[in-house]
Amino acid sequence: MDPRDTLMYQEAHESAAVVARQFAANEAVVSALARELRAQPPRFIVTCARGSSDHAAAYAKYVFETQLGIATASASPSVTSVYAAEQQWQGALFIAISQSGKSPDLLRNAQAAKIAGARVVALVNVEDSPLAALADTVIPLHAGSERSVAATKSYIAALAAVLHLCARWRGDVELGAALQALPDALRSGWDADWSALSEGLVHAHNLFVVGRGYGLGIALEAALKFKETCGLHAEAFSAAEVKHGPMALVGPDFPVLCFAQDDDTLAGTLAVADEFRGRGAQVFVAAPGRHGSGMLPVPSGLPALCTPLLIIQSFYRAASALSLRRGFNPDVPPHLNKVTETV
Template identity: 75%
Template sequence: MKSPRDTLMYQEAHAAADVIAHQLAANAGVLAELGERLRAQSPRCIVTCARGSSDHAAAYAKYVFETRLGVVTASASPSVASIYDAPLQLQGALFVAISQSGKSPDLLLSVQAAKAAGAQVVALVNDTDSPLAQAADTVVPLHAGPERSVAATKSYLATLAAVLQLAACWSGDEALHTALERLPADLRQGWEADWSALGEGLLAVHNLFVVGRGYGFGAALEAALKFKETCGLHAEAFSSAEVRHGPMALVGAGFPVLVFAQEDGSLEGTLGVAAEFRTRGARVWVAAPGATGPDALPLPAGVPAITTPLLAVQSFYRATAALSLARGYDPDVPPHLRKVTETL
């Protein structure tokens, strides 16, 4: 009988702290140089382009770039270039393409269209020999190494760390640099958190909501995808500000909700939504720094809000590897899925 520790998903998620420690050192030079160029000639906007888990990293990047750099950041649909061949107006824009494999045809077409439209292209990519890396103006390697589980874990967390390091080098924000310096140690500490209550509570359910806000919204998106991918669970992600606009009508007695929260201006409102769901009889798990109680999913206290989602997602991956096996799945080989998805 396979145990969670035997899964590649568990092992690769566990490796994230070491991966990120290496990545931060290895990318210091290229990102310092890129940051200097961007300060000298600031882009008028940032456009991200990605799919799947990489697009969830892009959702996190939007909040990081807008809050720490003050540069409006939007997501580009790859279909605009690959299907509709629509002309883009991207003069003076920074186009950030995110991919693990760097091979998806629609992403490559989007990069080509962005360059033709006048954008500077930065690729956050794990495979530095990929077509995406060859097409970009600047390559930021993820340094995650080979990832054999179909479910992306360490490469996703490495992408978030790369986003943070790019923002730190561009902004010169010492607090952000400090948060990055402590991140590998925070991840190692966070790995020991006991999230077994989540797996026990979700063993026999079929549907759930995952809720987050701000820096935590990308974590909610990623968790919902992994529930579907590895556990056969129908999960939908919502911002804690948006879930009241219709979706919460579904939440009643016994309905499961997973909430991600971090200690910033979103905390009170997000915990308020969790409390409201509990008054309806919902089963609510809250992942927050210093959380306690039977349905609390603990995270280390005192972690910077901007890095809290990395610790939450890492603990989520560990718990999900166990839940997947308990529900009769193999998280390393989800049904009908391949490691590299090439979309046109």
């Protein structure tokens, strides 16, 4: 199969159009929600999600805490769905993120959040889903049908929805302008050559994916996709946490993929990459404007908040190609279904 014939490739390729469509369609609902949140700020923010959507929630945590200064925590769905423990969420903003909006444990948590007095916002791709029906406000992802088991455009759409809400909530003119430029940046970034990654990991058995701050969520997402589509054991770590034990595993030819954005985390992440190289590791680095051996191209010129969307889009294209090179079909991972209904 040609890599361009996979659904994963084709759906990831739609990301720029999805983001542009989402921003236009959601402007009214996002702006209205932002006005209400400015008038009555939440005490804190709770996110709830599973899988790739939870990796979007990890990104949201850094965005909301750095840009809005509001503590943001990830809810453990089983605390409410399995243990039925009441939560003290009065005055909180509860953000549920889901592609399908069907997972029973997510629905139970959203219902519990409403009962506890939280405002429930759903970032969901299926607008007539049970989760959307439960929510006080629905921010549709507008990703369209996604047939590959591996989520791609819906994940990028979730990150874009987080950015959109943050920009309007904060009244950030600069970030608002960046949102206008983001679809074109995604289009131009699609052609970035990441073949070194898809060729260099054909025979790999284990892998670290490293990110920090805004990039930690996409590191988690990339590690999942390596396992899901490529049969490659990968673990994600913060560039700070990887030195607290996991680094002991890294030696000659051990593969490491680092994601970096141009902010205060950049120097530290690049330093970790250099330390891995010093141990003889096979290191790949994706960072805006960086070139040279082992560097994967990433468009520059947008705020660091936007960089994770550009990086993960290029990663999806490379992962689709790597999956085929390793003898897998990225659209039909073994033992997995498109919708996972946990309780």
